[in-house]
Amino acid sequence: MTVQNVSFLGLGVMGYPMAGHLANAGYTVTVYNRTTAKAQAWCEEYAGHAAATVAEAVAQADIVFMCVGNDDDVRSVTAQVLQTLPSGATLVDHTTASAELARELEQTCAQQNIAFIDAPVSGGQAGAQNGQLTVMAGGDESAFAKVLPVINSYARHAQRLGPAGSGQLAKMMNQICIAGIVQGLAEALHFGQQAGLDCEQVIQVISKGAAQSWQMDNRATTMLANQYDFGFAVDWMRKDLSIALEEARRNGSTLALTALVDQYYADVQK
Amino acid sequence: MTVQNVSFLGLGVMGYPMAGHLANAGYTVTVYNRTTAKAQAWCEEYAGHAAATVAEAVAQADIVFMCVGNDDDVRSVTAQVLQTLPSGATLVDHTTASAELARELEQTCAQQNIAFIDAPVSGGQAGAQNGQLTVMAGGDESAFAKVLPVINSYARHAQRLGPAGSGQLAKMMNQICIAGIVQGLAEALHFGQQAGLDCEQVIQVISKGAAQSWQMDNRATTMLANQYDFGFAVDWMRKDLSIALEEARRNGSTLALTALVDQYYADVQK
Amino acid sequence: MTVQNVSFLGLGVMGYPMAGHLANAGYTVTVYNRTTAKAQAWCEEYAGHAAATVAEAVAQADIVFMCVGNDDDVRSVTAQVLQTLPSGATLVDHTTASAELARELEQTCAQQNIAFIDAPVSGGQAGAQNGQLTVMAGGDESAFAKVLPVINSYARHAQRLGPAGSGQLAKMMNQICIAGIVQGLAEALHFGQQAGLDCEQVIQVISKGAAQSWQMDNRATTMLANQYDFGFAVDWMRKDLSIALEEARRNGSTLALTALVDQYYADVQK
Amino acid sequence: MTVQNVSFLGLGVMGYPMAGHLANAGYTVTVYNRTTAKAQAWCEEYAGHAAATVAEAVAQADIVFMCVGNDDDVRSVTAQVLQTLPSGATLVDHTTASAELARELEQTCAQQNIAFIDAPVSGGQAGAQNGQLTVMAGGDESAFAKVLPVINSYARHAQRLGPAGSGQLAKMMNQICIAGIVQGLAEALHFGQQAGLDCEQVIQVISKGAAQSWQMDNRATTMLANQYDFGFAVDWMRKDLSIALEEARRNGSTLALTALVDQYYADVQK
Ligand SMILES: NC(=O)C1=CN([C@@H]2O[C@H](COP(=O)(O)OP(=O)(O)OC[C@H]3O[C@@H](n4cnc5c(N)ncnc54)[C@H](OP(=O)(O)O)[C@@H]3O)[C@@H](O)[C@H]2O)C=CC1
Ligand SMILES: NC(=O)C1=CN([C@@H]2O[C@H](COP(=O)(O)OP(=O)(O)OC[C@H]3O[C@@H](n4cnc5c(N)ncnc54)[C@H](OP(=O)(O)O)[C@@H]3O)[C@@H](O)[C@H]2O)C=CC1
Ligand SMILES: NC(=O)C1=CN([C@@H]2O[C@H](COP(=O)(O)OP(=O)(O)OC[C@H]3O[C@@H](n4cnc5c(N)ncnc54)[C@H](OP(=O)(O)O)[C@@H]3O)[C@@H](O)[C@H]2O)C=CC1
Missing domain, CATH: 1.10.1040.10 (N-(1-d-carboxylethyl)-l-norvaline Dehydrogenase; domain 2)
Incomplete structure (x- = not known):
């Protein structure tokens, strides 16, 4: 299967340029941001379109990326993702959050046959803009293999370091x-x-x-x-x-x- | 004036290879070590000779280098140095010691028209052996300029960072x-x-x-x-x-x- | 209203002797402990009887005391308490827990017209046994006034220090x-x-x-x-x-x- | 031997009232203070007289007390004391200083047959004024026994805790x-x-x-x-x-x- 449709949730300091690299790399990108203005700005800068809700943003996605604030944010956004994300898809979380949350969400996602990868990044705003992030990942090995080429759109180095939570x-x-x-x-x-x-x-x-x-x-x-x-x-x-x-x-x-x-x-x- | 005669006092983990680099660079080296055996071993490995006392070791020196233990050691060795070191010479201390000591010894040495440079090093045993030390120096600018080419025998980078004590x-x-x-x-x-x-x-x-x-x-x-x-x-x-x-x-x-x-x-x- | 019926939930190192003092002071005491054996031992030592569930233990209570482990424990026990505790009663929590929890539970209890007092203690096992505890309380002033004479059965000093959470x-x-x-x-x-x-x-x-x-x-x-x-x-x-x-x-x-x-x-x- | 003549060196925040208690207890007190004005003020407030130098202050003393600043001060004052203090006398140091100094000075004093007691105090300015200090002493047992009744003029509790340095x-x-x-x-x-x-x-x-x-x-x-x-x-x-x-x-x-x-x-x- 070739990845075509990707979604990016959370167009903050980090997410905005990361989603941009995905668009530039040729993926079909749907973005969502809680504050709509940022999503609109993004659409003017990059090829891709914005969805009004999380559920709408991910309904056709092969891979969903998210980069929000903390554990509570991730939990709340994931709940919305799971309303519509098709079975077989993968959810990649770039937020810096707890390892416990990653383990918990991997379980929850598995019930809908969705793979969950925790994938916090380092490299800061500059790294996100230059596509030079380091990505530390945890989760299923084959799921990671599937998302790795896509992640490489904005990463200098991405590596799986063990089971769920290992990235965190x-x-x-x-x-x-x-x-x-x-x-x-x-x-x-x-x-x-x-x-x-x-x-x-x-x-x-x-x-x-x-x-x-x-x-x-x-x-x-x-x-x-x-x-x-x-x-x-x-x-x-x-x-x-x-x-x-x-x-x-x-x-x-x-x-x-x-x-x-x-x-x-x-x-x-x- | 071309520097010919140099002395090295303290052939420990650091001093032993540093003195060796001086010999290899062609300087006429006289070494002294409290424990005689080390000085003898050094003489077998490098061109140069050992003196029985500090006073004897430095009596003809243009530049004296020292790398001993702590403030007390430096103070005691310097007292011996000043018994015979000729006016116009320079004393370079590679020991990691206090800045106060450096200021004090610069004064004491000045009374005999001897320049004192505090010049602690970093780079460890490996750096000493490979001649790749970093030298942080304090003291008189022209005195430092005189010793710099000699120090470069074992230093990758040596720099004066200000008046007496600045190296420390x-x-x-x-x-x-x-x-x-x-x-x-x-x-x-x-x-x-x-x-x-x-x-x-x-x-x-x-x-x-x-x-x-x-x-x-x-x-x-x-x-x-x-x-x-x-x-x-x-x-x-x-x-x-x-x-x-x-x-x-x-x-x-x-x-x-x-x-x-x-x-x-x-x-x-x- | 004169307090007659009191319940004590959690007969651990602290709760066991505290409940004992209540019985000795003449209150009609119903105890509950997750591990039944302790409740039975207590009934053999003191006048009072044990209930099989939290809900049963508090169904007739004027005041319920609880001294359990941590926030999660308090939250879980309180949920059971609220199934049967009559409107107008007071719930006093002697557990050392967070101030946030106290504020949250005061709100929850208020919906059933139940007063909630956070009342952690100090004095250790010896203080509990000798009835010499110090009690630091937070919550409604008149609710505290009602429970104070009862608390004095095991406290040397009990004081309200402000609104919900202040005790914690x-x-x-x-x-x-x-x-x-x-x-x-x-x-x-x-x-x-x-x-x-x-x-x-x-x-x-x-x-x-x-x-x-x-x-x-x-x-x-x-x-x-x-x-x-x-x-x-x-x-x-x-x-x-x-x-x-x-x-x-x-x-x-x-x-x-x-x-x-x-x-x-x-x-x-x- | 009955103690008659005592000297007090250092009339600072602590020493001033301590020396006062000695005078009030009936001892013949000679005081010395580097800054003369304080010694004069003291003489106006208490029975006793001031000496112009340390050497003069201690020339007839049975016991000398001192309460100055730090190690260097104690060392310098002690050198002056030893110029005139008679053999057989005792020097009590109330300064908070190092244990090493106490051991060193005990040795030095012993060469002139003078006992040295390290005796730092606690209790602060109020304790000094009320004569309620705690004194922690180190040094020779019989020397301490001799000074103890005198020290009790300003101490609530004074105790020897071991050899030289133990007080510190x-x-x-x-x-x-x-x-x-x-x-x-x-x-x-x-x-x-x-x-x-x-x-x-x-x-x-x-x-x-x-x-x-x-x-x-x-x-x-x-x-x-x-x-x-x-x-x-x-x-x-x-x-x-x-x-x-x-x-x-x-x-x-x-x-x-x-x-x-x-x-x-x-x-x-x-
Ligand atoms: N900034 C940095 O240098 C680095 C940050 N990180 C980590 O990356 C994550 C994001 O950081 P950054 O981009 O700087 O943060 P920003 O605050 O710039 O962006 C946060 C994004 O998350 C969205 N968001 C937050 N909470 C929710 C929610 N509950 N529901 C929906 N959307 C939500 C925000 O939406 P809205 O626009 O509506 O507020 C915004 O798009 C954090 O975990 C951070 O620790 C990691 C490495 C470096
Ligand atoms: N080792 C390291 O990695 C580094 C060390 N340094 C600093 O360099 C200095 C020397 O270290 P290092 O070479 O490892 O130490 P060593 O213990 O190996 O050597 C100390 C040398 O000093 C001599 N010495 C010590 N005291 C006296 C004294 N009072 N009179 C005469 N000679 C004396 C010793 O003589 P003898 O043989 O008789 O004992 C010996 O030659 C120290 O200040 C250290 O902090 C700085 C950077 C790295
Ligand atoms: N203050 C407190 O609450 C307590 C203090 N201490 C300790 O007691 C000691 C004295 O404290 P305190 O009385 O507060 O200090 P002050 O600064 O008030 O007094 C210090 C006294 O020592 C004299 N002095 C200092 N250095 C010398 C010197 N080199 N030669 C001659 N005289 C000297 C000073 O003379 P001059 O008047 O000329 O300056 C002054 O009389 C300190 O070691 C302190 O740590 C211990 C317990 C409590």
Whole structure:
């Protein structure tokens, strides 16, 4: 079977350009966005059309993609999807959400013979726009194989990492790493400024060695310019760390640094 | 003036290969090591000769390099150096030590018309062996210009970052960054193992994006194999963080994550 | 109206003796426990009788007390209570649970003209047995006035602290304080032992001053005997801190120490 | 031998009233203060006279008391004391300082047949004024027995806790406990305010139970009034925690909460 019809639900910062790449790649794209204006704007920019409801948007789809906010949003949108999505189709969720939700929705979808893939992304807004996202996926192997070429429209690298929820768990590992990196970098820059160093110059030197990180290469200058706007959405980061801490509570891991960083973000949010 | 005679004091894990690169580069090298056996071994491997005392080792030197343990060691060795080092020479300290010490020793040396450069390194044992160290320097600009070509025998990149102490302060920034990166990575791997993920595979995927770091690229596999041997000397790391925390106390910066990581190392040391 | 009939749901470590005090105080007590054996044991020890279901237990009640496990437990038991509890009655929840749940259940109960009081307790098993509990309550003022004399059967001090949820919020403050106190005490004892001090003697001296706490007076000796069994149920403490951290996320407070202590308990749980 | 002549060095917030109690108890008191004006004021308030130098102040003393700032101050004042203090006398140091210093000074003093007692205090300015301090002492047993009745002029409770340094180590335990208590209390109050509770009322209730502490009883109201002035000298507290963290580094204990609280104080200091 060749995939023809795809739907994209949620045209936010991430979803809008992702859906655009699908259209550019030649798929027949139906989009849906809760706030209608964004869907209309999208239709003016890309080939494809907008549906008035989720149910209408997915009624003919082979694959449905979604990128909304949090667990509650995913659950609510999925309920609407399941009203009309044909048996045999696949639902791919790009939202960063809990692993538990992924396991739950895989079960629910299975009852209608629909495959569910959790597929959170990293790469930020720039990655979505340039079609250079990293996609971490969980779920059935053959279902993933079917969606992979389509996902590659906007991904530099997409990989299945295990059963349902594995994509979300991998994204949690990603965010835990970032929490440590960004906080270490923030403290180093704060320290350097207090010490009267030329931090730009120091970063140039130390980024050649064992202290190097993607964040240092790409964010240190921004952070120096305005130390408290961390160059990413603090609200999303807190949501993500909250999901990771919740999962850690369940699987018995100790995440002291992550818990502490999460509390710093509480201060930053104010 | 062309530099001919150089001395190297402290043939430890770092100093031994560094002094070797100087010999290989054609300098006339005199080495000194407290424990004589190491100096003898060095003389068998490289062209150069060993002196019985620090005073003897530096009596004819244009430049003296030293790489010993901590502040106390540097202070004690420097006192011996100043007994015989000729006026006009330069003393380069590659030890990771405090910025205060560097400022103090620059003053002391100046009284004998000797330039002092603090020049801690990063790159580890491998960097020392391959001559690929990064050198962060502080001190007088022309003194640094004089020693730079010699340092380049074992450095991939050496840079002066400001007045006396600036090299040490830059190294502190380096270690603060590493503290956050390594702890975040350790927590992510611990979490991934508790979650039952194939961590190698996840690391391969996420190292393509915003969670990437030198530590992830070079240490994650080792850490997975034996999570609590961090692939570097915990004792050195604690010494370095202690120096940074002490300096932070002085310059009024807040290093909560660094302080916490330092305490974890206390547990690891046991 | 004079209160005659009271029901007690959940005869655990806390509920069993609390219900006993009600019987001893002369109230007509009907108890219910999911595991029947405990209810039978209770009936042999106290005047009162056991019901086979929640619905049966509360069908004639003026006041229903409940002390179960967590939010989910409270929600499930309340649903059963509302099947038969007469209009005009009051439901008092002694479980440590979330403030949100209290607000939600107050609304639900109000639809059947039933008052809901959140009333978590402190004082532990000993307090329950000796009738010396502290009760922190939230909810309607006149409803609280009605139940107060009955609660006094097992409370040294019971107080309403505001609208629905206020009891739970006060209990969270209580647990946050305890988290800091116990962790500080644990670190001090650990430090003292490493320093080779006679910790019992030191505690006797410092408990006379600004370092004094109920925990020091009552728990230090136990902690010294076996430092890692903290003399209270670590699982309950983690649940309570989790509730507090969740609420903090909602109300925008930063609880760094609490978050850190919660992570230590993660280690202790292993 | 009956003690007649005592000297008090350092008439700061603590020393001034302590020396006053000695005078009121009938001892012949000679005081010294670096800033002369304070010594003069003291002489106008109490019976006793002021000396112009440390050496003069202690030349006839049986016991010398000192309460100055930090390790460096104690070392410098002690050097002056040893110029004239007669053999057979005792030097009691009430400064909060390191245990290492106490061990070092006991040795130095012993060479002149002078006993050295480390005797840091708790109880704050109020305790000093009311003569209700707690004194934690280390050093020789018979030397302590000799000074105890004199110390009781201003102490509610004074106790020897072991050899030289033990008083300082006990004081560190005291400060570690306080660090946890105060931070827990601060977070609880912050949380309560964000939650819209009447915190005064909640504190009244929870101070009856397991969350009680001297700090809660005596400082909560002040902290509520002005959350960031902690009712004690943050600078002293940081000095004390720094001493404890340094000692922990030496004796191999892990003080994560203490390290974190110390960093918060860094923020408060700004
Ligand atoms: N932004 C980033 O850098 C990254 C974000 N992510 C994750 O991707 C997800 C989306 O992020 P982003 O695009 O930035 O978010 P936006 O807030 O920009 O977009 C969210 C989208 O979801 C829709 N939506 C939310 N809730 C519902 C609902 N209940 N029913 C229907 N539609 C809903 C919104 O509709 P409407 O327009 O009507 O509000 C909007 O289209 C999040 O989980 C985020 O954590 C992952 C990596 C990077
Ligand atoms: N190892 C690493 O990966 C890195 C280390 N560093 C820093 O470099 C410095 C040296 O480290 P490393 O080479 O690993 O250490 P080693 O312990 O291997 O070597 C230390 C050297 O210093 C000498 N030494 C120490 N104290 C004295 C003293 N008081 N008088 C005379 N000689 C003394 C030792 O002599 P002896 O042989 O007699 O003991 C030895 O030659 C440290 O400051 C460390 O933090 C920086 C980057 C990486
Ligand atoms: N304040 C408090 O609540 C408590 C304090 N402590 C501890 O007690 C000690 C004293 O505290 P506090 O009285 O509050 O401090 P103050 O700053 O009020 O007083 C310090 C005293 O020491 C003198 N002094 C300091 N350095 C020297 C020096 N190098 N040579 C000679 N004299 C010196 C000062 O002299 P000058 O007047 O000339 O400056 C002054 O008399 C500290 O170690 C503190 O940590 C312990 C418990 C409670």
